[in-house]
Ligand SMILES: Nc1ncnc2c1ncn2[C@@H]1O[C@H](COP(=O)(O)OP(=O)(O)OP(=O)(O)O)[C@@H](O)[C@H]1O
């Protein structure tokens with residue numbers, strides 16, 4: 134019993150910080166319908182800016198409070214900048230382009246932060262008053278934790294007042310319900326969006342700055358915070374402030390006790406709770422069904438057959454690819470092998486996302502499961518490569534079926550966020566189950582047998598498998614199954630009424646995509662000689678999205694073009710500049726704002742226009 | 747006051763409005779008649795700017811507002827009441843009105859909640875009721891009141907009588923006549939010629955997105971042939 138109260142208080146303190154960040158995310162989503170990936174980056178900036186301000190101010194409570202507020206103000210201004218420069222241009226773009234744009238911002242902020250503050254963690258020197266303890270019920274508790282605990286409800290109260298007692302709040306709530314109607318009544322949406330973004334960003338920065346005394350400013354904050362915030366917002370119900378508060382408490386307390394009771398699987402526990410909540414309440418604890426955006430129907434991607442010229446181009450490219458080992462050195466062969474894997478990675482995601490209509494934020498999960506299936510078989514049972522290449526898609530497919538069983542009924546953002554959560558579970562297992570997976574060190578020595586060991590043979594195997602699978606996926610799209618799948622995507626209700634089993638169609642799509650992606654993971658492992666948790670990381674999942682969206686959803690060739698362009702771009706950037714994330718982020722933002730239909734889509738449009746003219 | 751000429755609009759690739767044309771003088775009430783899917787609502791959405799017309803002019807007070815953003819059009823004095831009401835379900839009556847509030851223009855007597863409750867007494871009895879928990883008739887009154895809070899000079903009213911009980915329809919007609927008496931210019935979309943007959947000065951009949959008949963209400967009443975051809979229910 135002795136440990137219950139301290140844990141509870143720790144949990145409540147965590148909950149407060151979570152709530153600050155999540156409330157901003159949920160307010161922004163409510164009004165703009167944008168899932169803002171860069172929200173975690175704003176928190177990170179809050180921590181760094183907070184550090185810079187607080188270390189320059191006198192160290193007493195009043196100055197500390199002032200410093201924190203200044204930090205929130207600064208991040209709010211940065212939020213305004215992001216909104217004006219990036220988001221404003223993508224409000225009418227499909228949801229995933231918005232996500233991609235905000236991820237571009239994540240990359241830019243990462244490198245900018247690294248450049249400005251350096252790679253070293255920056256702890257805040259804590260003055261005595263921050264280190265103090267308070268006696269509560271016979272125990273001693275960190276004073277600062279109690280401050281944090283108080284801040285959560287205070288902020289909730291203030292937000293409630295703003296939302297319910299001011300004209301601005303009324304407009305925000307109205308826009309959350311029907312922003313088109315709000316505009317038709319004479320309200321300038323742009324100014325409303327900018328101000329909402331400023332508030333959300335300010336809250337994110339506040340959360341980042343307030344976390345300083347207990348943690349430090351470091352470059353990992355952005356992604357870890359955004360995952361937690363997604364979980365909270367999804368569990369609470371997208372767009373609901375009280376929901377975010379309750380979910381923060383739930384998750385914060387769960388984490389605090391989880392660490393004591395089941396240290397190894399705390400992350401898993403959190404995501405399991407999220408999964409359970411969504412199974413029983415598909416819109417979160419306090420969310421309401423998402424009204425489909427009124428304009429969205431027009432943007433649904435169609436898959437169109439490639440014009441004949443493009444097929445010829447493809448055939449020529451394929452021949453060149455087969456002959457490549459005779460011209461390219463070993464280094465380029467490994468890059469080309471990576472490109473083949475990228476093709477599997479991207480086409481499989483495109484399959485479930487384009488025709489299947491299920492966007493995944495966690496596609497790397499299947500990649501990693503395939504990789505670990507092959508790696509573990511080799512490591513523990515000495516299974517040779519061919520068996521590993523077979524086991525990988527099977528394992529990934531089976532897990533996809535299990536996972537799919539309870540997510541295919543969810544829609545839109547929730548499904549996407551659950552895929553992210555699932556990928557984080559898989560990542561946590563690979564990272565924390567050291568005895569089996571080798572944890573952070575990974576599984577080493579996952580090499581192909583001698584006959585396939587040369588980069589040349591590895592490349593040919595990768596090429597054969599990726600092209601083969603890509604063609605199979607294409608076939609499936611033009612088979613009756615593919616048409617049924619698209620019908621289900623375009624209108625689930627109508628598909629149901631003509632006798633299609635929508636859930637099953639989507640489940641099958643998920644399994645196919647998972648299996649194909651798992652194969653890619655296995656090939657990749659044999660190429661690199663090892664399996665590591667980073668295969669399942671969020672940035673890796675986002676890479677898949679980048680490839681697909683770069684190429685565009687509308688064409689079958691899209692994900693292939695996207696995979697190639699992305700691999701080439703990434704390779705070029707990593708080799709030529711230390712600031713590759715910054716450049717990549719900027720390129721993404723530019724592409725998304727300039728070509729909302731992707732590279733292949735834009736090329737296709739230009740091509741058709743050229744012919745009509 | 748409002749002149750629409752050569753207006754074309756599309757939903758995606760579907761060509762909906764074909765050279766739509768209208769002219770309404772200040773203080774006039776014009777009714778747009780036409781069957782389901784004729785393009786009445788689309789005309790209104792194109793005027794307020796929720797749908798960007800592909801070509802054509804919308805002159806309002808001498809200025810071309812075609813393709814302008816909805817909030818600009820609204821602020822220049824055009825009020826839009828959508829056919830599906832679009833009341834903010836979580837917001838109370840008072841809050842719904844607040845969202846619609848915009849400053850009055852010179853020489854206008856500003857609408858206030860109190861004045862609107864005189865026009866629609868039902869609303870005054872449920873100030874704190876969320877919009878989602880009101881009857882269809884009450885919601886219809888609220889959506890009109892909400893738009894009036896913006897102090898428009900021109901009101902686009904899309905099928906205010908749709909789906910309402912006869913008693914409520916009569917109240918609605920009385921309210922619209924009161925607005926007309928205030929000098930408000932009104933473009934009314936209707937399927938119900940009887941309802942329109944009591945209110946409008948002139949009528950424009952649309953079919954497949956184009957004007958097929960226009961003239962005074964009296965002329966329409968006299969023209970059996972047109973009524974049969976375009977309005978037969
Ligand atoms: N959002 C939309 N997307 C695609 N087509 C639409 C959309 N809204 C309306 N249409 C089509 O545009 C045409 C005109 O519709 P509109 O709503 O303007 O008709 P209406 O005259 O207002 O009819 P009603 O009396 O039923 O309200 C119809 O053929 C309709 O099917």
Ligand SMILES: [Mg+2]
Nearest residue numbers: 786787788829
């Ligand atoms: Mg209509």
